[in-house]
Amino acid sequence: MSSISALSRVPFGQKSGRMVTPVEVESGRACNCTCPGCNAPLIAKKGEQNIWHFAHDGLACAIGAETALHLMAKQILADERSVQLPAVEISLSATDALGKLQIVSAVLARAVNVKYEAVEIEVARDNRRPDAVGSGRGLSVEHRIEVFVSHAVDPLKASELEASDCACYEICLNDIPVQTTIAELRDAVTAAAHRIRWISYPGMATARRVLETKLQRLLGDAVQSKMEQDAHSAAVYASLDEEERLEKANRARQAREKKQSEQKLARANDSFKGTSTENKRAFLHAKLRLPAGTVPVILNTRVGGDRSFGVDRDVWQSDIFRKCILGGGHREIALENVLGWMQLRYVVSPEFPNAANIALWKYFSSLESSGFVRHIGRQRFLVLRDVAPWLDVANEIVGIWFWAPGAFFCKREELEEANIRGNFGLTSIALASILRRFHAEYLADGEPEDAAQSISQLIEISPMIVLNLLEEAGVVSNPRK
Known part of the structure; x- marks a missing residue:
């Protein structure tokens, strides 16, 4: 509906001091109703195609519809009680x-x-x-x-x-x-x-003041408990030798990082679940680097039960392709794990029994027909192809680059060895800058190409040299090469 048409439509009119519906009055100008927003005459539209409504008999105002809802709601309160x-x-x-x-x-x-x-x-x-x-x-x-x-x-x-x-x-x-x-x-x-x-x-x-006092007491108790725990930990820590301290600190750090990662992921899933469909679609299009106005068929495949996830099928299929297919290499995927992940990110309301399971099965079957996965038994598939076709022409460097598993644990010595093997001729200072920058991009969930571009600007070398060096060190990979 155009904005002009939307403005001209008013759900309820005003007649003799009361709000009325189109059902209660004659058609056309004979309704003798006025707009509750601007008092202009209204026409009762009682056709066979559209929902019955009122329209301005002339130039429409911008507040008629909202005012009509507001006044009718108050009238309903007064009538129904x-x-x-x-x-x-x-x-x-x-x-x-x-x-x-x-x-x-x-x-x-x-x-x-x-x-x-x-x-x-x-x-x-x-x-x-x-x-x-x-x-x-x-x-x-x-x-x-x-x-x-x-x-x-x-x-x-x-x-x-x-x-x-x-x-x-x-x-x-x-x-x-x-x-x-x-x-x-x-x-x-x-x-x-x-x-x-x-x-x-x-x-x-x-009651609010009482609750605030109670909450402050609980927070104070927690501070005291934290101080006691810290004091106890300090005493225990002091009794350990150096090797035990390092091992304990490493385990604590790993546990802390794991918990922080899980909390970050949970917050991201909750935020994604709560945002609008259009925001979801915009996020996924950016992640998948889809050309503007384009949705490939593989991301918009009609399957049974495709309304089970509360959004248009192109949204949830894009999300699955991003998570399960793109850039992950050859790996197995269990549909039960995919469904569990989807339940964290979408309001799953199957339109019929097992609809969500059927939708996932049908979609992965379509991915198999397109050569992206192979069914390997039960509800499991093996990823065969982890590159999106539309990125073949979208990447400006060579193709699409991916972080290799364990990329964050690359050491400076490994970069120096790769520098020698590949005869890149980079200085120790340049290698140190590259190591710091790609670690920063990796932790920020950046892309290898982004790291290469920022490094090339920092030390004035070609981004292609950076990517080739990282590839030689086993930090990134390019399936198209």
């Missing part, structure tokens, strides 16, 4: 000195389906005017209600409301499509507890 409310819960967290996440929480009220006796719209309370106020004999306090379509309650206002000890919640409708139906909007307003955010509640400020 019923809302499914979540529990009122406060939770505070912090990481203590031992690296453990400490969480303290308190529940001030249980989840409930409240039935208001009255809902007033836009009435003043404490020099403020909430969108609605619900009250009834069954409530200990009245509920102030805010409707979030385009503007949420800001932090300053939230702090002031909490300090006033009133009960206030916000109904979040910012992701509701403009062309929603009245039934969908009614459900979102009255029956979707996950859309409601409690902003303030009687006793919330006091």
